[in-house]
Amino acid sequence: RYELNIVSHTLAINEKRDRPIVWKYYQWLSLLFVEVYLDRFFGDRDALRKSLNNYVKIFNAYWVDKDFETGVTPYVSEDLNKICLQNATGSGKTLLMHVNFLQFKHYAAQSRFKDDLTHSILITPNEGLSRQHQREFKASSIISERLLTDTGDLLSTGKNGLRQVDYTEITKLGEADGPNTIAIRNLGDQNLLLVDEAHRGLGSNEETGWFKSRERLVEKGFVFEYSATLKEAVSAAKRPEIEESYVKNIIFDYS
Numbered sequence: 001r002y003e004l005n006i007v008s009h010t011l012a013i014n015e016k017r018d019r020p021i022v023w024k025y026y027q028w029l030s031l032l033f034v035e036v037y038l039d040r041f042f043g044d045r046d047a048l049r050k051s052l053n054n055y056v057k058i059f060n061a062y063w064v065d066k067d068f069e070t071g072v073t074p075y076v077s078e079d080l081n082k083i084c085l086q087n088a089t090g091s092g093k094t095l096l097m098h099v100n101f102l103q104f105k106h107y108a109a110q111s112r113f114k115d116d117l118t119h120s121i122l123i124t125p126n127e128g129l130s131r132q133h134q135r136e137f138k139a140s141s142i143i144s145e146r147l148l149t150d151t152g153d154l155l156s157t158g159k160n161g162l163r164q165v166d167y168t169e170i171t172k173l174g175e176a177d178g179p180n181t182i183a184i185r186n187l188g189d190q191n192l193l194l195v196d197e198a199h200r201g202l203g204s205n206e207e208t209g210w211f212k213s214r215e216r217l218v219e220k221g222f223v224f225e226y227s228a229t230l231k232e233a234v235s236a237a238k239r240p241e242i243e244e245s246y247v248k249n250i251i252f253d254y255s
Helices: 002-014 025-043 045-063 093-109 127-139 198-202 206-217 230-237 240-249
Strands: 082-086 119-124 144-146 165-169 191-195 222-227 250-253
Touching (some): 002 093, 025 082, 025 093, 025 250, 082 093, 093 127, 093 191, 093 222, 119 127, 127 144, 127 165, 191 206, 240 250
Parallel strands (some): 082 222, 082 250, 119 191, 144 165, 191 222
């Protein structure tokens, strides 16, 4: 069933492409792990949390006093709505993101949460990457629009849920509305976030705002994060709560 879903989503994004995508083994595994996780996340979150915590006990029993001074704390419900893919530069993170969006849309549509999400938002580091993502979304037959309009209005098309992906840059999210900024509070807490180059938001100054903003935006939603260098960024941030968050949330590590 999982593999049939992956094939279906792959055919969907290949429909208008001149060169159809053929997944490499590590890309297939990434998508397969996400299938398993989303199925369990939407199916029974309490069972998923208990299963993860059973593994935490085994992990801690083995690693404590070896490489870790203290163990990983148990998962709580708030830890479950985050998935991070740590894949090398040039390994196809953008295309994985497209299928991750379709995977989430598929499982959400079958659940009682299907109408809860306010927006699907792609967050990028800069406008150049935003334009690149917009071209790629178009090639994959996924509707995308800029989140901030030229007039400074808050949203381009109102509540879009999972019908399309609105995109903006991390620099345009703030505490107050302005000609080129969106107040985090106005986006609500029921969003699907797709965060490209997620390590960019973990710098010592930027992180303070972004890490908290991410939590507010997806308190009742979900987030996928993509980066080639999350480990290095987490180490540089030197914040135990950030380190533990990513310890718990990286679902696939290319290396």
